[in-house]
Amino acid sequence: MPRVAVVKFPGTNCEEETALALRTHSGVEAKIVWHLDYRWRDWDAAVIPGGFSYGDYGRAGLIASWSPAVGELREAADNNVPILGVCNGFQILVEAGLLPGALLPNAGGRFVARWVHVRVHNPRGPWLLKAREGDVYSMPVAHAEGRYHVDDVSSVTADRPWIEYLENPNGSIASIAGVASADGAVLGMMPHPERAVWPWQPPPGHGTGGKMLFESIGLALKRGW
Amino acid sequence: MTLEGGGYCVAVLVLPRRGARDPEGETLARELRRLGYTRVADVRAGKVFVIRVDADSVEEAKRLVENVARSARLYNPAVNALVVTVLAEGGGC
């Protein structure tokens, strides 16, 4: 069975439900791994879940990006190991330079927790294997520093997988909710897929949009992508 | 008063009061030292507002902004210390 590491930093909050979603909906072995213990060679994929690593002190993801785990993640990325960063995980990947751009305080100036619809573009790679161009998925967001900014938008949207908000909750440039490496092996996104997998979770007008990602990685790790 | 592009640039620093806790500053100091910057003694984390005002002198500019900070509650005197300092005269804040 493929093995996926759910990397935990001091202050990470969402690791348990993320591991549960991986076990149930990806059919993989998922373990919570302390950041200092993470070694990329021991795992077939890595997920950095949401939360407030180091309390978001300094800037969200900043202090976590100083961890030796980031060196391991860089090597993992160089070796085509799938890496998913959700919410704070996305912030950490950006601070670590594994994904381009910056995640700034929300335009509204406060934390926002609500369900949104997102559209997938240029689906490619292990995390979006089951998605088709233009597919729309429902997921909740819950963050204070989710406003994505990049100087050249086309550098993350042209011929690369990316995720777009249909209702932009934080003022992200080009309504960007998530970006990826060119081959899609590294994906970062602000919405929480692990909170959109169980049937009772979505409110009316929304569905279990997170399942696509978990099913994708499960399939990808078993059959390749 | 001839503001347009002129006036005075005043920085308002809202910092944790002396004796008040500063979890953000303390954590940053500790982690920076852990990262190898052992000569970092401490860090205080706060907020900065840079306010450009229409005034006739440095003193007037400072007094004006102190008044604004106090009455508009840009800081909470129960927990914050206020530092008001004029950065520059004229434009280019």
Added chain:
Amino acid sequence: MTLSAEERRYAEEKLGRRLRLGEAALLEATWSEHCSYKSTRRLLALLPREAPWVILGPGRDAGVVELFPDVALAARIESHNHPSAVDPYNGAATGVGGIVRDVLSVGATPVMLIDSLFLGPPADGLSRWQARLIVRGIGDYGNRIGVPTAGGSTWFSEAYRGQPLVNVAALGLVAPGDVLPGRVEPGDVMVLAGNTTGRDGLLGSSFASKPLGEDDSGAAIQVGNPFLEKLLIDALREAYERKLLRHVKDLGGGGLAVAVSETAAASGVGAIVHLDRIHLREPDMSPVEILVSESQERMLLVPRRGRLGELLELLDSHGVEASVIGYFVEEPRLRFLYRGEAVAELPVDLVVSPPEPRRDWVPPPEAPPLPPLDYPDPVRFLSTLLGSPRVASKEAVYEAYDWGVGGRAVAAPGYMDAAVQWLRDSTRRGYAAAVAGNPRYTRLDPWRGAALALEEAYRRVLAVGAEPLAFLDNINSGNPEKPEQHGYTVRMLEGLAWAARELDIPVIGGNVSLYNEDTDGHMVDPVATVLVVGRVRDVTRALPAAYRGRGPLLLVGAETQEELGGSEAASLLMGDVAAGAPPQPRPWAEKRLRRLMERVVSEGLAFSAKSVGLGGVLAAVAKMALRGGHGIHVLLDRVCRCGAFAAAYSETPGRLLLEVREDAVDYVAGLAEELGLSAAVIATPASKDTLSVKYGDTLSRVSLEVLSESYTRALDWLREP
């Protein structure tokens, strides 16, 4: 120092000598109202506390009830009123921190926060500032520690201008066999874990035992570190898994002094504490300052024999600082030493037993009668009512909370009448919690107000299809030294006790916040905030409070009477004035509704359900229609024969709205009537975007869009940073 002259004399007589400075400081902390409940202990004993499913009743840091044979629910409620008035952000934030640590103390994993806020009027700039900061404080702290704020209540009125009330509750999960027994033995070691001890929060709890204004000193403000709290939570969870701990106690009001005293007293032992062995923030602190500091994020840990080393290693690995500070002894004396010198040496008994003060009370005045009012058309008034900040959508509040963290949320706040969470195991089991408390009722008639609060929280738990198990109460009242204010406290507790006995529901914990008056001696509107927790056997059967036009709405429960006294509608008509006796409490109706709901849920008879509360039937129907986005046609005559306005806005308790299938109406109505409840179809599905109301020969209509404007925009100002 608020150790009164009588208290000092009493202590010195018992000791046979003068009090040392450190001893006076110690007693000032442990004998403070906040920590000792000296003015209300007798009254609190009135509340029923026995039931076979209660694992831990009042007296410990949190109460615990059995949810299922393998899972228990821990809960605690507390107020942080005085700090929130001076520093709304940190006051609210540290309130969250404290309540979560209390739940941790019995061995539970914290899973839910609920907050009840009582704020000044939105028209007042200072009140708006306080409201924003309080919401941000709760959000910033709760979100960082990963505990979802899943529900609550928010009240606005003139009475809280400048003096907001912040009541916070937390729930936790624990296996019944893992509930920490709370006993220590001579020879057990004490470890102080968490934050460094500093000068922040010095004598905060005696600060909470004085009216505002006497000394709004900065030294009393506690600042929280949610990151450190999160580290504590994670460390303790691992320690619990590995069964390293015998006893855990949060350091809250009164700091180390109270934590050690209460622990020792509960086990009938004494303790030796070396104050010079504690990790400090400021190296030059005096022994007394160390003793009573209220620095946040600190816990007293007592490891099981032989596990101290493992515990220290575990704490290190989690980044939590710790000091070994002392141990428990057989002789029931507390000895706090600093470099060998005695700072305080007192018999344990004395420390936790303040002399009972004389508290006279005067029955509060009767509620002024409701004057004759010119009732407007109920439909035209609906928009105004839905726009009242007390009634309007609280989305602007809970959007700032990470209500979904942990993956247990069954719905976003506001969608169901109570907060419902899933156990997140291989089953579909879960739990629910709802909070209620109406200060207008309690000001007019504290006995009825408190009883109605328990009824409402109970009823909202019923509405989601859950089974109420226990309650917790937070009494917010005035100065116990003033008989005309203390009367409210007495009557609230008497009313609450009565309703609890009638409902057959035990109390598992509570809090009393007194001295909520300002420098002019004006008491805020007293209020009993009541939290009811319940069991959910299947979260997929939990009922939302959203009407989707799948069938008619049945109004079941007590027969609606014309009870506009203390109602939101009447109060708005009079310009936010309160008059008229609140409705007659009807716990018998809630009990019968419980039996009805058991059938409704197990037989899958309803699509949605909502309790009728503030704003009466028409407000409840409108909210269901707005949340579900479906039009509805109301037959107001069927509600009661009491005039259209009263039918629409009377706040008779003991009533639920159920959306049932057309072909199940007679069956459900029959069940209700068998139980001695009234039942009538009072609304039917209508075209998608209107709410229409028929009474007599009149048919009025209003678009859902117009209602939505009022309902959703009223608290927009809260969204400003």
